Amino acid sequence: MIESNQLVNKATSQLSYTLQIADNALIMGHRLSEWCGHGPILEQDIALTNIALDHLGQARSLYQYAAEQFNALPAAEKEKFFVSPALQSIIATGKAMDEDDMAYLRDGWDFRNVLLVEQPNKDWAYTVVRSLCYDAFNFFFYTALQKSNDETLAAIAEKSLKEVTYHLRWSSEWAIRLGDGTEESNKRIKEAVTDRWQYTGELYTMNATDKAMQEAGIGTNLDDIKAKWQERINAVMSEAGLDIPSTGWMQHGGKEGRHTEHLGYILAELQFMQRAYPNMEW
């Protein structure tokens, strides 16, 4: 009995872990897609749309896996796992969950993305800083996750890493261009770094899920990621002529479903069609 409880705990932690990664990808992708048609020049509009599409593709692979993991849980665990009413009503019918249910029918408190990715685009400098902080994390995270003993996560990491390598180069180059650019661009990116910095600590702070998954050989050690992340960010910032803010209070809560008010607005737009016209297809 104890053994089977442990198996169930591992299965639910593993699902939470998959959702943490998937929700980061979906929300980051959605934020970047908001630039579509609004980019400062056509080539950069296209670049951000491409990057957004990579994140969305990664989110799809991860949600497909999350749905598979959810469908394999015992009935009692299924009822407890999500609080969103729309998901509860699907669970009550006994229908299998799919990737679209995960993306379109969960409410904010069931989302596990870090607060950084839900922050608004605001201007080009804010967008670049958010991307740089997230891409640098993602690059080292996926590099490590390739060695996960969860074969599906390892395969998704291997696939995603190639794409993330391009993302990191894009955001690093832009941070340097803005920091080392005009007086105005330097002023804007300094503001962005100062403001966004408080959301970076959550990227590499281990929560209970991260710890359980690291112990199981599935997840990665975020302390290692932190060191690599800092080294990379320091190098880019120094090249850009920017100072690293003296670390003060870091915001947390996203991984536990406690979000800033921004997530609600994202979900209102992202989920509107499926909520208003359930099961509609293009």
Added chain:
Amino acid sequence: MQHDISEADIYQWLSVVTDPEVPVLTILDLGIVRNVAVSKNEAGEKEATITITPTYSGCPAMDVIAINIRMALLSRGIKHVIIENQLSPAWTTDWMSEEGKRKLQEYGIVPPRRRSENKLGLFEEDIVNCPRCGSAETLLVSQFGATSCKALYKCNSCHEPFEHFKCH
């Protein structure tokens, strides 16, 4: 008439399925077909399992390609087609056929040249010659183009813009 279908037959039939976004390339040229298996299902009917791998995670062409594989095989009388998606090993432009590279060049898209294991290859540090005038005086405009797999370039000699299929 009812001769057995071989895997080679299936490959032959798949050679007409093209990438909807780069229509000069077939899915075999692209190297995304990883395996083909022919079997019989429980009812004793012919069944083909095609394993494909996406070029990029978010590539919207993959869904269309899956539909076109089904249609191509259906036209040969195979009603039961299973399409499996395989992520690992991750697709690389090293799997693109020489024939595919030649067709891309003729189409006006510079094909990937290096092997992608080379870190430089992934980052386009190489000289990319203009597909129109052959000049080496070209400029990378953006690593991201009209589709995930292409980068935007400009030729400083003939001033024409062109695309390069990225090493990946």
